[in-house]
Amino acid sequence: MASVSAAATVRERLLAAATRLFAERGFESTSVQEIVRAAGVTKGAMYHYFDSKDDLLREIYARVLRLQTDRLNRFADAEGPVAERLHAAAVDVVVTTVENLDDSKIFFRSMHQLAPETYRSVRAERRRYHERFRDLVGEGVRAGVFRDDVPAEMVVDFFFGSVHHLGTWYHPDGPLSGQEVGRHFADLLLASLRPA
Amino acid sequence: MASVSAAATVRERLLAAATRLFAERGFESTSVQEIVRAAGVTKGAMYHYFDSKDDLLREIYARVLRLQTDRLNRFADAEGPVAERLHAAAVDVVVTTVENLDDSKIFFRSMHQLAPETYRSVRAERRRYHERFRDLVGEGVRAGVFRDDVPAEMVVDFFFGSVHHLGTWYHPDGPLSGQEVGRHFADLLLASLRPA
DNA sequence: CGCGCTGGACCGACCAGTCGGTATGCTGAC
DNA sequence: GTCAGCATACCGACTGGTCGGTCCAGCGCG
Known part of the structure; x- marks a missing residue:
């Protein structure tokens, strides 16, 4: 080692x-x-x-949450049509995830090892993050550029499931760059949101 | 308890x-x-x-793999247009997953606890399962009913990421039935595959 | 010389797995 | 019918080892 x-x-x-x-x-x-x-x-x-082994884990969670939230905000707050902002944010989430693949592998697998209080605060922070993303989808629905027959909440869970899953199959030294996967994922997301 | x-x-x-x-x-x-x-x-x-604690885990994996493979085969081998078969298979995967949510929570989280040999065989079985699904997508691409600018492999990883993630947010006693989530997920999948 | 930092021996708790043994029920010879 | 012989099913105290965490001595920088 x-x-x-x-x-x-x-x-x-x-x-x-x-x-x-x-x-x-x-x-x-x-x-x-x-x-x-x-x-x-x-x-x-x-x-x-560190106070404990759990404290180490807590710090890892705090860092990844801070990083992801900062990056999402940068894209969500930008100028331009909502579809473009969502697309850019989606690409960036994928890129950030594959650039910190270890964090993402840990995130969901070890969630339940956190002390109850920490667990709750991580869940809450993660929920705020998802809500930010969901609001972007909702904005597009209200603007009439996204379909309105699927709950925005579910679209977000659908998409982040795919992102979270990256840790299972993506290899940094494989044929696909994070940017490429990000573009494909964002294209699939936007396509699935086109009104019928 | x-x-x-x-x-x-x-x-x-x-x-x-x-x-x-x-x-x-x-x-x-x-x-x-x-x-x-x-x-x-x-x-x-x-x-x-059981031989060991690991043996217990191995049996759990064997059962869930057998169940999922059987059900997918039933839908993939059916008659009808490929889009309909894929849609039905996608709904069924979601329904099966939420009906056995504990299995799905265990599946990815505990994969690495399996003995190396068992781990490899579970991965191989899971890969065959994904390939079955991927071939269905490929069939639709060749038939011209699905877009051809995103690798079928990635579409499958995209979709199964969402399915796997169900264990994180879906609650059986929540407002949504497995059927409803399955239909939404399948709709999103099919929509994302529509040719541009 | 004082103190932030580090090394490493040590502790009590806990864990997977073992082992000697008991109970129950089936089988076939007579 | 019955009983010896045997296999299956199960019990629970125990063992060897590992783990997270503690403690305190000492080192070297200011």
């Missing part, structure tokens, strides 16, 4: 190692000993920076 | 209890002791019917 670059701070190295290991074998199947070994430090260092 | 009906065989009760608990808290966070308690039997009984 190669250790993470020694240039980063101990805290960053621990987070990077934990992210990789949690994605690879799951939170419960990764021991603290393995994390600190991969990060090239010891338990003493880890428990200096 | 209520125990499973005593009418079923010990083996069935163990599988039912394990399925529920694995779906609820994950494979690694469920102890054998908890499974046997929920099934109303003892460890001795469990290790009489």
Whole structure:
């Protein structure tokens, strides 16, 4: 097991190692000993920076939520027709997801390992994120450019299911770039929203 | 924790209890002791019917794969236009998934807990299943009723991502029946495949 | 010299799996 | 009909080992 670059701070190295290991074998199947070994430090260092193994997971969630929310807002708040904004946001979600594939593998698989309070706050943040996306769909429906016979909520769950699933089949060194997958996914989403 | 009906065989009760608990808290966070308690039997009984905790998981996978493959084949082999067959198969996949939501929660989350050999065989079976679905899409593309500018493979991954994600948000006692969600999902799929 | 940081021995809890043993019921010889 | 012989079904205390987390000594930078 190669250790993470020694240039980063101990805290960053621990987070990077934990992210990789949690994605690879799951939170419960990764021991603290393995994390600190991969990060090239010891338990003493880890428990200096983090309260617990769960705390490490919590920080991983906090970061991915912040990143995704920031990026979505940038696209949703832009100028232009709603169809274009939704398309651009959809491409970007896919690109962001494949650029941080480990985070995405962890996200849904380890959700239930969070402490109840953290779990609730992550769910709430995720819901706000989905609502932002749903409002974009709703805007298009009201503008008459999207079909109105499928609930916007369901379209969003439909689309994010596909995005979440990327961690299962997408390989960064495969033939498809994140941009390409993103464009295809966004095209499928927009096509499925065309009025009959 | 209520125990499973005593009418079923010990083996069935163990599988039912394990399925529920694995779906609820994950494979690694469920102890054998908890499974046997929920099934109303003892460890001795469990290790009489199963080789290991992993063996229990393997049986759960074998069952869900068999069920899904059987049902898909029934729809793919039917008579009629390819768009209708695909639509019916898509509705049925969703219905089957929400009827066995615990299985679906376990499927992707616990895949990596399987022994390497079992893991490979489950992946292979799952791939055959996807290929069956992909061929249906390909058939429609060749017939000119589906668009040809998105790889069939990706359409399948796109759709099954949404199906897999159901375990995250669908609640059996919510306002939507499996049939309704299935119809919406199938409509979205077919709409996204319409030629431009 | 003081203190943020780190190493590593150590602890108690818990876990999957084992093992010696009991109970129940079927089978076929007489 | 019955009983020896045997297989199946099950029990639950126990074991070897792993895990998350603690603790404290020491190191080196300011």
